[in-house]
Amino acid sequence: MRILKAQPEDLGIILALQYRAFRSEARLLGNERIPPLMQTLKDLEKEYREGIVLKAVDEVGVIIGSVRAREKGDTLHIAKLMVLPERQGRGIGTQLLVAVEKACPKPRxxxxxxxxxxxxxxxxxxxxxxxxxxEEMTPELKFVYMEKKARVFA
Ligand SMILES: CC(C)(COP(=O)(O)OP(=O)(O)OC[C@H]1O[C@@H](n2cnc3c(N)ncnc32)[C@H](O)[C@@H]1OP(=O)(O)O)[C@@H](O)C(=O)NCCC(=O)NCCS
Incomplete structure (x- = not known):
């Protein structure tokens, strides 16, 4: 498995992967209209121009995961971490997250x-x-925001 920067021609495949990967999240949230399932290729192309998109590729060249991020000040905002359902639970999501932090080092x-x-x-x-x-969405459902601050070696 390799983690590489996505190319413009990968975006259609990544969007199809996104629709498959986020179905479980939609079921969990009881909402088929969560933003990752509503996103269009145009939206993704805009995110691509404004940030970084990584892809995880298997031995035969199939895209099996992806993550994207956008810099804002001292912070890297990471989003849309995804792995094909049948490839989950093998450390690929972890590797993608670590890779995007490394590709775009930020204090936070x-x-x-x-x-x-x-x-x-x-x-x-x-x-x-x-x-x-x-952030409370409904009495049962909240968005949980998480941060990680890079260690400063001074
Ligand atoms: C979230 C997501 C990207 C994680 O991807 P993943 O490849 O399954 O993640 P990992 O395999 O790195 O970690 C998942 C589990 O596998 C375990 N794992 C890690 N490496 C492993 C390995 N080599 N072998 C077996 N298990 C491993 C991890 O410890 C973790 O287990 P835990 O939850 O009990 O701690 C994936 O589940 C997904 O696409 N979900 C749907 C979309 C989504 O919700 N995205 C996040 C939006 S906030």
Whole structure:
């Protein structure tokens, strides 16, 4: 498996992967219209121009995962971490997250998930992310914002 910068011609495949990967999240949230499932190729092309998109590619060249990020001041905002459902649980998501931090080093990294996405919370906590803000969507559903501050070797 290799992690590379995505090329413009990869974006259609990444969007198809996104629609498959985020179906489980939609089920979990009880909402088929979550933003990752509503995004268009045009939206993704705009994100590509404004940030960084990485892809995980397997031995035969198939794109099996992706992540994207955007810089804002001292912070790298990381989003849309995804792995094909049949390839999950083998460390690919972890490697993608580490790779995007390395590709774009910043003093601070930020991402968010929901309070019911326990697997995601565990993954992010395992990589050093801590909760710093919650946004209530409904009484049962919250967005959980997490941050990780880079160690300063001074
Ligand atoms: C979130 C997501 C990207 C994680 O990808 P992944 O490749 O399954 O992640 P990892 O394999 O790195 O980690 C998942 C689990 O596998 C375990 N794992 C890591 N490396 C492993 C390995 N080599 N072998 C077996 N298990 C491993 C991890 O410890 C983790 O287990 P835990 O949850 O019990 O701690 C993926 O589940 C996904 O696409 N979900 C849908 C979209 C989504 O919700 N994205 C996040 C939006 S906030």
């Amino acid at each position: 990294y930020e991402l968010f998930t929901s309070n019911v996405s326990l697997k995601n919370l565990k993954l992010y906590e395992g990589l050093g992310y801590v909760r710093f803000k919650e």
